[in-house]
Amino acid sequence: MKNVTITVNGVEHRAPVEPRLLLVHFLRELAGLTGTHIGCETSLCGACTVLMDGRAVKSCTVLAVQADGHKVTTVEGLANGDRLHAIQEGFWEEHGLQCGFCTPGMIMCSHDLLKQHPSPSDSEIREAINVGARGGSEVSHGTQRKTQTRS
Numbered sequence: 001m002k003n004v005t006i007t008v009n010g011v012e013h014r015a016p017v018e019p020r021l022l023l024v025h026f027l028r029e030l031a032g033l034t035g036t037h038i039g040c041e042t043s044l045c046g047a048c049t050v051l052m053d054g055r056a057v058k059s060c061t062v063l064a065v066q067a068d069g070h071k072v073t074t075v076e077g078l079a080n081g082d083r084l085h086a087i088q089e090g091f092w093e094e095h096g097l098q099c100g101f102c103t104p105g106m107i108m109c110s111h112d113l114l115k116q117h118p119s120p121s122d123s124e125i126r127e128a129i130n131v132g133a134r135g136g137s138e139v140s141h142g143t144q145r146k147t148q149t150r151s
């Protein structure tokens with residue numbers, strides 16, 4: 001076991017963890033934040049996407065020990081109290097989901113994209129979504145277009 005301290009959504013979480021524990025399991029089981037979903041667990045679907053030090057990462061590909069000392073933002077950390085983040089509002093208003101399972105990951109992926117490219121081209125949006133969260137790309141594409149002027 002190794003003691004880790006990971007700041008999640010501005011709150012420090014300290015815990016002894018097995019070296020093999022994935023960040024997504026740390027977030028869901030030890031930090032109690034179940035908004036980050038587990039889909040494929042093989043780095044394909046993007047449902048588990050969170051921000052680590054401001055950049056999108058698939059939390060099923062990061063060990064909790066690798067996140068030690070880092071800042072992680074989950075979908076729960078985007079809202080400001082009862083006020084949704086502009087990207088969350090955009091997904092809500094445009095019904096930017098299919099079954100909704102990967103929506104948290106798509107929102108986090110969108111956040112990273114818009115931070116890096118405030119006015120992404122259509123191809124940049126497609127590329128980011130394809131790399132970050134496969135599935136539901138057309139819905140997310142339209143939602144990103146709607147939200148890029150809000151965030």
Ligand code: FES
Pocket residue numbers: 037038039040041042043044045046047048049058059060061
């Ligand atoms: S659960 Fe991490 S990419 Fe699918």
